[in-house]
Amino acid sequence: MEAFKESILKLITETSTNLPPDVRQAIRIAKEKEDAGTRAGIALSTISQNIQMAEENISPICQDTGMPTFIINTPVGANQIQMTQMIKEAIVEATQLGKLRPNSVDSLTGENSGDNLGLGLPVIHYHQWEKDYIEVRLILKGGGCENKNIQYSLPCELEGLGRAGRDLDGIRKCILHAVYQAQGQGCSAGFIGVGIGGDRTTGYELAKMQLFRSADDTNPNPDLAKLEEYIMDAANQLSIGTMGFGGNVTLLGCKIGAIHRIPASFFVSVAYNCWAFRRQGVHIDSNSGEIIDWIYKEDQTETNQEESAPAVEVKKEGTREIVLTTPISEEQIRELKVGDVVILNGLIHTGRDALHKYLIDHDAPVDLNNGVIYHCGPVMLKDANGNWQVKAAGPTTSIREEPYQADIIKKFGIRAVIGKGGMGAKTLAALKEHGAVYLNAIGGAAQYYADCMTQVEGVDFMEFGVPEAMWHLHVKGFAAIVTMDAHGNSLHADVDQNSREKLAQFKDPVFK
Ligand SMILES: O=C(O)C[C@H](O)C(=O)O
Numbered sequence: 151m152e153a154f155k156e157s158i159l160k161l162i163t164e165t166s167t168n169l170p171p172d173v174r175q176a177i178r179i180a181k182e183k184e185d186a187g188t189r190a191g192i193a194l195s196t197i198s199q200n201i202q203m204a205e206e207n208i209s210p211i212c213q214d215t216g217m218p219t220f221i222i223n224t225p226v227g228a229n230q231i232q233m234t235q236m237i238k239e240a241i242v243e244a245t246q247l248g249k250l251r252p253n254s255v256d257s258l259t260g261e262n263s264g265d266n267l268g269l270g271l272p273v274i275h276y277h278q279w280e281k282d283y284i285e286v287r288l289i290l291k292g293g294g295c296e297n298k299n300i301q302y303s304l305p306c307e308l309e310g311l312g313r314a315g316r317d318l319d320g321i322r323k324c325i326l327h328a329v330y331q332a333q334g335q336g337c338s339a340g341f342i343g344v345g346i347g348g349d350r351t352t353g354y355e356l357a358k359m360q361l362f363r364s365a366d367d368t369n370p371n372p373d374l375a376k377l378e379e380y381i382m383d384a385a386n387q388l389s390i391g392t393m394g395f396g397g398n399v400t401l402l403g404c405k406i407g408a409i410h411r412i413p414a415s416f417f418v419s420v421a422y423n424c425w426a427f428r429r430q431g432v433h434i435d436s437n438s439g440e441i442i443d444w445i446y447k448e449d450q451t452e453t454n455q456e457e458s459a460p461a462v463e464v465k466k467e468g469t470r471e472i473v474l475t476t477p478i479s480e481e482q483i484r485e486l487k488v489g490d491v492v493i494l495n496g497l498i499h500t501g502r503d504a505l506h507k508y509l510i511d512h513d514a515p516v517d518l519n520n521g522v523i524y525h526c527g528p529v530m531l532k533d534a535n536g537n538w539q540v541k542a543a544g545p546t547t548s549i550r551e552e553p554y555q556a557d558i559i560k561k562f563g564i565r566a567v568i569g570k571g572g573m574g575a576k577t578l579a580a581l582k583e584h585g586a587v588y589l590n591a592i593g594g595a596a597q598y599y600a601d602c603m604t605q606v607e608g609v610d611f612m613e614f615g616v617p618e619a620m621w622h623l624h625v626k627g628f629a630a631i632v633t634m635d636a637h638g639n640s641l642h643a644d645v646d647q648n649s650r651e652k653l654a655q656f657k658d659p660v661f662k
């Protein structure tokens with residue numbers, strides 16, 4: 151078993167940096183369904199380019215490398231204690247190599263362990279089987295999509311859809327609602343795993359296990375196969391689109407499983423996974439620890455060819471592209487309208503949950519007047535000369551900062567907030583009052599954005615940990631779309647309302 155640790159390191163690296171063929175295929179098909187010049191088309195081109203860059207750079211597809219979760223089948227008698235130890239060593243090494251972001255945070259103190267280890271981490275589920283080799287599957291599911299998981303207890307009343315009863319039609323309504331409530335915040339277009347039955351714990355577990363199924367398989371249960379097909383069709387009529395920009399593709403995959411329940415409970419649990427659906431698996435020789443083969447790569451003859459054309463060069467007629475250099479004036483900001491593509495140059499500052507909370511009662515360490523805040527927790531590594539390098543740096547879900555953002559914009563004179571998924575009414579009002587905009591970057595496009603970062607000027611609050619620290623970054627050609635402007639317009643509010651109306655069209659029973 152000497153090679154086991156090295157095999158796990160390979161598995162982690164591959165999972166973080168290289169999407170499996172079934173996921174790539176789903177994204178490729180989605181791209182064909184969107185007009186290249188639309189916002190969704192631009193987003194999908196950026197995503198495709200990012201997938202390719204991650205593979206070439208052997209760097210994280212998305213900066214949020216999630217909560218590493220291993221599902222392991224072992225022959226009877228295999229030493230699980232030894233395997234756990236080697237998995238932990240591989241996790242630490244993958245973190246040092248920048249294949250994983252240091253993502254393990256003490257829930258009480260907020261301290262980042264720095265090596266991805268911690269209480270309850272990594273997650274490892276062992277099962278025994280009769281075969282003589284080991285199977286290890288790994289999923290790296292980030293926080294933004296995890297936050298969009300949802301569990302329904304039937305019967306219930308659902309916004310737009312009415313009563314959902316304890317039957318297949320009630321289940322159908324819950325799943326459609328789950329896609330609607332995620333909007334673009336979990337980096338749509340997404341994949342969902344659904345667990346019917348169980349209790350609150352095993353229901354969610356079953357939902358997550360569905361994500362290990364290949365995106366192109368067929369459910370062996372004919373009723374569930376029909377439901378999967380129906381959901382794929384109906385959910386893609388909600389027009390939420392990639393990143394919640396509106397569009398024809400909202401859902402890339404739907405996998406449903408069922409287990410028994412007890413009479414009083416009827417749960418429908420939905421695990422939402424972003425397009426950056428990072429899961430891989432290997433078979434490992436139980437004597438040597440060497441990899442025998444890769445699970446999701448079998449029978450895949452297709453190459454990994456993605457779109458290599460520069461993402462934002464495809465422009466729809468009428469789409470304005472505006473180049474801005476920081477610091478930005480109020481006048482420049484008030485010129486911008488929802489739908490404009492902004493190409494940003496100059497110094498920007500990262501800030502997410504810990505920083506926003508801090509800034510409410512403290513001064514900023516740098517002058518933020520007319521400046522730009524980027525909701526981002528990057529993967530950073532020091533090079534041989536001790537200088538910080540940006541390894542992955544896509545946006546994080548902005549709505550978490552909704553309780554703080556309006557006050558921060560006002561207090562510090564911020565002109566642009568970059569993030570993804572949009573923000574709420576309070577921030578929208580502050581943008582209008584103080585002359586600022588919200589720029590939606592393409593979620594998960596961590597390589598694409600890291601490439602725009604020309605220099606790390608410095609960092610504050612390293613005590614918050616790498617993802618939560620305030621990084622001061624010079625960018626060149628950073629492209630994002632205005633989705634909330636200084637005139638009270640919000641694409642997110644429009645898409646939400648439109649998709650809620652579409653959802654209501656699926657109120658009538660389908661499965662009797
Ligand atoms: O933590 C992050 O960097 C992003 C997160 O996965 C998110 O989607 O908000």
Ligand code: SF4
Nearest residue numbers: 212292294337424594
């Ligand atoms: S930023 Fe988006 S792509 Fe990355 S983990 Fe979060 S939800 Fe997934």
